[in-house]
Structure formats: C-alpha cells, structure tokens
Amino acid sequence: MSFEKIIGQDAAIKAIKNMIAQDQVRGTYLFLGPDGVGKRTTAISLAKAVNCESTDCNCTSCKKIDSGNHPDVFLISPEGASYSIKISRIREIIYEASLKPYEARKRAFIINDAETMTEEAQNAFLKLLEEPPKNHILILTSSNMAGILPTVISRCKMLKFNKLAQSMIQEFLRSRNFDEGQAILYSHMAMGSIGRAIELKEMDIISRRDEIINNFFFRKSAIFRENVLRGSMEDDVEEELHILLYWYRDLLVYGFTNTEEELLNIDRHNEISSYAGRFSKKKLQRDITSILKTIELVRANVNPKSALFNMAVELKRG
Numbered sequence: 001m002s003f004e005k006i007i008g009q010d011a012a013i014k015a016i017k018n019m020i021a022q023d024q025v026r027g028t029y030l031f032l033g034p035d036g037v038g039k040r041t042t043a044i045s046l047a048k049a050v051n052c053e054s055t056d057c058n059c060t061s062c063k064k065i066d067s068g069n070h071p072d073v074f075l076i077s078p079e080g081a082s083y084s085i086k087i088s089r090i091r092e093i094i095y096e097a098s099l100k101p102y103e104a105r106k107r108a109f110i111i112n113d114a115e116t117m118t119e120e121a122q123n124a125f126l127k128l129l130e131e132p133p134k135n136h137i138l139i140l141t142s143s144n145m146a147g148i149l150p151t152v153i154s155r156c157k158m159l160k161f162n163k164l165a166q167s168m169i170q171e172f173l174r175s176r177n178f179d180e181g182q183a184i185l186y187s188h189m190a191m192g193s194i195g196r197a198i199e200l201k202e203m204d205i206i207s208r209r210d211e212i213i214n215n216f217f218f219r220k221s222a223i224f225r226e227n228v229l230r231g232s233m234e235d236d237v238e239e240e241l242h243i244l245l246y247w248y249r250d251l252l253v254y255g256f257t258n259t260e261e262e263l264l265n266i267d268r269h270n271e272i273s274s275y276a277g278r279f280s281k282k283k284l285q286r287d288i289t290s291i292l293k294t295i296e297l298v299r300a301n302v303n304p305k306s307a308l309f310n311m312a313v314e315l316k317r318g
C-alpha cells in the first residue's frame with residue numbers, strides 16, 4: 001500500500017487501514033486538517049488501495065491513478081476567479097455516479113477544498129453524499145470546516161489530519177535533498193505543512209523575504225514602505241503581506257517567549273531578538289491586526305494602493 005510515504009498522520013492512516021482490512025470502505029468521508037499535511041495524498045492512496053490488483057501498488061490500476069488517467073477516479077478542485085466548486089461540477093459528479101464504474105471496483109470522487117463548494121452546490125450534493133452507490137466512495141478534503149454546511153458534515157465519516165511537527169518536516173525535507181540550512185529554515189517557516197515548505201522553496205521565498213523586510217521593516221518613510229509592496233505583481237501582494245505578517249508574528253512570539261524555538265524566520269533570529277524588545281507587545285499586536293486587515297482588503301479587491309498606504313502609516317506609529 002502507498003500509505004507509507006504519508007508522515008505524521010498515524011491515527012488517520014491506521015483507521016483507514018483497518019477499514020480496508022475489514023472491507024469497510026464505503027460511503028462518504030471528510031478528511032479535515034490544515035493545508036499541505038497529506039489529506040489529498042491519503043485520499044488518492046485510499047482510492048488506489050480499494051482498487052489495487054496487487055499487494056505493492058505496482059499494478060495497472062494504481063499506475064493509472066498516479067498518472068491521473070483512471071476513468072473512475074475523479075479529482076475535483078476549486079476553479080476560476082471565484083476559486084469555487086460550482087453546482088454544474090457537482091451535477092456532473094451526480095450523473096457520473098449514476099453509471100456503473102468502467103473498470104474500478106470502487107469509483108472514487110475526491111473533492112479538494114470542499115469548503116469552496118458553493119452553498120447551492122453543497123445542497124445539490126446532499127442526496128449523493130447521504131448514500132453513494134455501493135461501488136462508489138466520496139472523499140471531501142478541507143482545512144476549514146466553517147465553510148461546509150452542517151447537513152454535509154453530518155453525512156460524512158470524519159478523519160482528522162494534524163499539523164506536522166517542525167522536526168518531522170525538517171526530516172522530510174532532508175530526505176528530499178534540501179540542504180541542511182534550507183531544511184531547518186523552511187521547516188520553521190512552513191507552520192506545520194509540508195506542502196507549504198515545498199511551495200516556499202519554489203517561490204524562492206528567502207530572497208523575497210529579505211528584500212521586503214530590509215526595505216519595509218528597516219526603513220522609516222511610509223511612502224517608501226508602501227512602494228516596496230506595491231512595486232510587485234498584483235497577485236503577489238497577498239503573499240508579501242504574509243511575509244510581513246510572519247515577521248511581526250516572530251517579533252511578538254519572541255517578546256513573549258524570549259526563545260528562538262518558535263520563530264519562523266529562524267535564520268534571522270539575531271535581528272528578531274534584538275528588535276523584539278524595542279516594541280511593546282500591544283503595538284505588535286496592533287500591527288499584526290493591521291496587516292491581517294490589509295490582507296482581507298486586498299483579497300476583497302479593494303484598491304491595494306490605499307490599503308497598503310494606510311497599513312504602512314499604521315505600522316510606523318510608535
């Protein structure tokens with residue numbers, strides 16, 4: 001079985017293996033937990049396991065699923081500018097589920113980020129979630145249960161996925177040929193998510209962070225500071241605000257703990273420890289609120305220029 005490569009989710013994997021061993025895999029599942037901790041990989045592994053023709057997942061069925069070419073395994077993700085799963089997509093699933101599987105023992109639908117289903121889509125889905133045909137399984141994954149209707153949740157068997165320990169992520173990154181410095185740094189910045197660690201590396205986050213922190217945090221002029229963030233691609237503003245958020249978060253965390261252990265920007269701990277004491281915790285909390293508010297505004301497509309300027313002014317206050 002291919003569950004071995006999923007790390008840090010022993011309870012969920014054990015429950016799944018038991019269900020497989022007892023031939024109890026049926027109905028609808030909700031895999032709930034933070035982003036990037038293995039929910040989707042586990043869902044795919046489950047679809048493979050219930051259809052595997054061998055013991056080592058080296059069969060035609062597993063290979064088709066791995067390459068995304070299995071006619072009975074569907075991966076559904078949010079799409080479009082609204083980043084949502086619409087009712088039309090759910091209707092396609094309902095239609096597909098009314099047919100017999102083409103070749104699988106169990107046809108599988110994996111709905112990623114299920115909280116992005118529109119309310120309409122969720123309501124249309126209820127009947128199928130309640131009782132999928134015997135040879136079908138449905139797996140919803142989500143990091144945000146608040147976005148899912150209670151009527152949907154009550155129809156699912158829930159499996160919880162955990163945030164991963166920093167040491168686990170560090171170990172994983174080492175096994176993926178990250179050099180030692182990167183493995184330490186990214187595992188701290190990843191906040192419990194392997195997916196996030198890999199994403200950070202792909203974004204070359206360190207040089208961007210250094211540019212933002214050096215030009216924003218260490219400068220005095222609010223106008224200049226606003227330009228640091230505004231000068232970049234529009235899509236990136238949110239990411240850059242998060243970089244700034246993590247920096248202020250570290251200052252506050254250090255203010256409370258006086259240790260480096262919990263820092264995300266672990267490679268710049270010297271500056272964090274020296275600057276943390278220069279600001280009151282109250283100011284840092286206010287700054288963090290201000291950054292979070294700005295992220296919300298940018299997300300809501302409010303003119304980023306004025307939102308960023310206001311934030312830059314607020315962060316400058318003593």
Ligand SMILES: [Zn+2]
Pocket residue numbers: 048051052053054056057058059060061062063
């Ligand atoms: Zn197989």
